[in-house]
Amino acid sequence: MTISRQASDWYLSCSYKFTPTSTPKTTQVVGVDLGVKTLATLSTGVVFPGAKSYKKFESKLSKLQYLNRNKIVGSANWKKAQLKIARLHRKVASIRKDGIHKLTTYLAKNHGTIVIEDLNVSGMLANHKLAKSIADQGFYEFRRQLEYKCEWYSSKLAVVDRFFPSSKTCSNCGHVQDMPLSLRTYECSDCGISIDRDLNASINLRNAVGLTVNACGRSAADSSG
Template sequence: MLLGFKTELHPNNKQKTILAKHAGVARHAWNWGLWLTKNILNHNSHNPARDKLKFPSAIDLHKLLVAMVKPQNFWYYEVSKTAPQYALRYLSLAWKRCFSKVSGIPKFKKKGRDDSFTLDGSISLGFNHIKLPRIGWIKTFEVLPDNVTAKSVTITKKAGRWFISFKIETEPQVTEKLVDVVGVDLGVKSLATLSTGEVFVGAKSYKKLETKLSRLQYLNRHQVKFSKNWKKAQLKIAQLHNRIANIRKDTLHKLTTYLAKNHSQIVIEDLNVSGMMANHKLAKAVADMGFYEFRRQLEYKCELYGSQLTVVDRWFPSSKTCSNCGNVKESLSLSERVFKCEYCNFSCDRDLNAALNLAMAGSSSVSVCGLDNADVARWEAGIEQIIYRKS
């Protein structure tokens, strides 16, 4: 299977300049291609069918770029030709996603915001340095993997630091599992509660550094826009945002690796993250936990370590269901942190109860609604006991 490898580069001042030139050419090619394609779409929408222009592909855009743009902009020849080529390929993919209604209309790129470019060709990897076309050997801050060939690399700039990423071929690593089935309930109070009773507290990096971030943003308000001091303040804010994101990712990587290595089957709930983010009272806490990133990491790590990931339907009443007798409550407010069953007098932590229900749901085949025949029979038996008690 293919895995992404990302590390930080350690370029000198001359290499930083050539990296910035590559990012600038890629950004210019993207913006030019976006301007051209938008004009073509505008022309086609206001003209009859016989006068419509063909929407250009990535190859067509590159041919037009070579014929119309490169002769007028000599600095295109100072960088690798693959930088604008890949920028136009990504633009073509962005339009395809837009036409299929997967994402919105592509936007123009600004200098200093998400600067990146992709290269291919003669790429060589050393112990702690990598050779790139038209750039040469660049040092890295950590040791690169052995016996690996990179066909293409993507270089990005974030908070004043340059990073390189590429794909490597890795064999699945099947590890010895300590637990067969585990249910994982995600929350804002604790990041994850397992059906085994383990509780993992989230990093909550944004909450811890929010005061420092607010202070930097307040001081930045008094700077003259685009001045040197303003740019320095902007860099400090970007570096703090990057630190917050890295702390969150580190916590998620440790948790997902532990789950995938030590559990044969992991059962999680299909959370409506976008709906939770729409709630202004929960949005900050949900974003600080990183639920989407948790599931993304868990998906590829289960494949890497030979585990099975089961996603239960979001309408499955994991929190409202008693894990002891199967009774389902009509309502359960968020303020009730302890689950108490009125019929079997079972009491347990709310998140642990939900994790136990997820583990039971994942131990057998789950249907579309999140319930299987065994669970239905168990809950029917619980309902019969309830009816008997009432009579």
């Protein structure tokens, strides 16, 4: 048993042995492209918009912190303000985690093999222009949940090497071209196909499943090194 406190609420957590359950799979292999505009785009065409909970409450949080700036640390009013800020932080985190739980459960229950990219989250956060949006999506939490839920529902998680050019490669003909982040549509200069950038990347990830060597592990490119 673990007892913890978040803001003014207390939580009791307990661990137990969970028996994996095999669920019927509607799709054998699905590629999942994580992004900033939308949380996830699947190779099946299904799109999951991100909760973006921090962005929704950022102004309210800033206001609370601003109003608290001149209060005496340790005073009754300071403690009340700190509690309001803590509650809002908890609300933001809960909304984000709820959205990720729904996505990962859907993936693990309905797909035999889920293919994702081995994202360098810490490196992505170094981009100060996108760091706030990336952190708001919860990429690390997405992978953490997906790993154990794949075991729960007898699915496999395939992780493609982070250097695989999923966004730069045409999913129709295999042509590779530069794709700046500002371009949201992949216009292939070779075969002429026009496709959403994220959908194109997710299809490439699905097609790359042959490159992976195990479930919930490293890609072939990683293992060869």
